[in-house]
Structures are given as structure tokens and as C-alpha cells.
Amino acid sequence: MISLLGRIAVLRSYPAPEPCVMQIEGQDIKLSFKRNGRCKRMIMRVAKDGSGLMMTLPKRTTQAEALRFAHASKTWVLKNISNRMSALAFEGGVAVPFRGEFHSIICPGGKRGLVQLDQLAKTIIVPGDPAHINRRLTDWFKQQAAKDLTLASEYYANAMNVEYSALTVRDQSSRWGSCSAARALSYSWRLVLAPRYVLDYVAAHEVAHIREMNHGPRFWRLVLTHCKHAKDARTWLKHEARDLHRYGVKVS
Numbered sequence: 001m002i003s004l005l006g007r008i009a010v011l012r013s014y015p016a017p018e019p020c021v022m023q024i025e026g027q028d029i030k031l032s033f034k035r036n037g038r039c040k041r042m043i044m045r046v047a048k049d050g051s052g053l054m055m056t057l058p059k060r061t062t063q064a065e066a067l068r069f070a071h072a073s074k075t076w077v078l079k080n081i082s083n084r085m086s087a088l089a090f091e092g093g094v095a096v097p098f099r100g101e102f103h104s105i106i107c108p109g110g111k112r113g114l115v116q117l118d119q120l121a122k123t124i125i126v127p128g129d130p131a132h133i134n135r136r137l138t139d140w141f142k143q144q145a146a147k148d149l150t151l152a153s154e155y156y157a158n159a160m161n162v163e164y165s166a167l168t169v170r171d172q173s174s175r176w177g178s179c180s181a182a183r184a185l186s187y188s189w190r191l192v193l194a195p196r197y198v199l200d201y202v203a204a205h206e207v208a209h210i211r212e213m214n215h216g217p218r219f220w221r222l223v224l225t226h227c228k229h230a231k232d233a234r235t236w237l238k239h240e241a242r243d244l245h246r247y248g249v250k251v252s
């Protein structure tokens, strides 16, 4: 009985093709494949680090068909890969998201002064030597992130009746937040670029780990009880968050 079911499952869907490399206009592009029997047509995404493409294939699509599809979409492929890879340094004229809304960076030069946010005009003014803008604006974003994340973490610590031991804001590339066994919270400053409800959810998630050091049903019940926008925020993080890594040249 078990082996019969196993054979039926095999017959209904072919295994995904092995990863491969294809060339588009002299560029090597890595491709990896996933099979999804419920998919009606091919879905193509650029990998998080811009190194290649991830393709989801309907149950009978072959590797050759997938490669033809990718070649036929080569303008899209090249544009999206270069967008994903190109970091945007902070400098005058560049638009960066802050709390989910785009703001233009203005560098009037002159004497060094405080970074100013103009919420109405949607500008961030960074006076002083333009050579130091990247560092100064990164520092400013980190300060804003620390402020927002402290408020949100305190709110959820109160609501969930737990205490954290420390809170740090860093440029961690792999995770948006973490919570150690010693109840120390750590967050990525880039969360302040995302809409507020996303930063808020990450705080709820990490604070909930003080009570539940796992992602089991009790953990999720705790998060969802206190943070009504958790699902929306998770969807946003899944689809939009990788773009947040483009902004600012990395400074330690």
C-alpha cells in the first residue's frame, strides 16, 4: 500500500532539474529550480544576493523549456539582477525609504550640523562634507532604529510580561532580529527603512522568544495575540525586505 502510493506520487510530478549556469550577453547566470505541481506556469525570481535566478516549474516543464523561457526574458533578467546587486550609496539626490516612505537625501554642504528629517517635504538633510555622508546617515539611521526598536520592544515586553537584558542595533545581514538565551535582543538597523508595522512585528517576534525559545504553536499564539499585523509583516518581509540591503555602503 505504502509503495503503491509512493509510485503514484512519483508519477504525478517529475523531480526538479539540477541547478545549472546559462549565459546571457556574456554574463554567467546561475539557475536553480523548484517543482510545484500546483503551478500553472513558470515563475522566475532573482536570488536574494543577485547571483542568479530561482525558477519554480509546473509539474511537467523540462529544463530546456525553462532555459528557453529565461532566454526569452533576458532583458528582464539582466535588469533585475543588476538592480538587486547594485548597492545605492547614501548621497545627495538618492531616495531612500525611511519608516516605509521614500525620502530624498539633500546635501547642502557647509558646516557639519545635525541630520534633519523633514517629514512633510520627505527629505533628509545632511549638512557637512559630502565625503562623510554615508557614514553620518548610517549613524543617524541606527539612532532612529534604536529609538523605534526600544519603544516597540518595551511595549511588547510589558504586554507579554517579560524582561529583556540588553538591546543592540547592528548591521546584521542574515537576520532581522535575534534573542539570546540571556534575553539579549539584537536587531538590524535596516528595519527602520521598512514600514513601521514591520519593525514593530520583528520586535514582537524577538520579545516573544524570551518566553518561548522556539517557533512552536505556543510561540505563534503569543505573537499573534499581541501583534495583529504579524501576518502582513511576515508577507512584507518575505517579498520586499531583501531590497533593504541595497541601501548605504556597509560601514562597521
Ligand SMILES: [Zn+2]
Binding pocket: 205, 209, 214, 215
Ligand atoms: Zn524567531
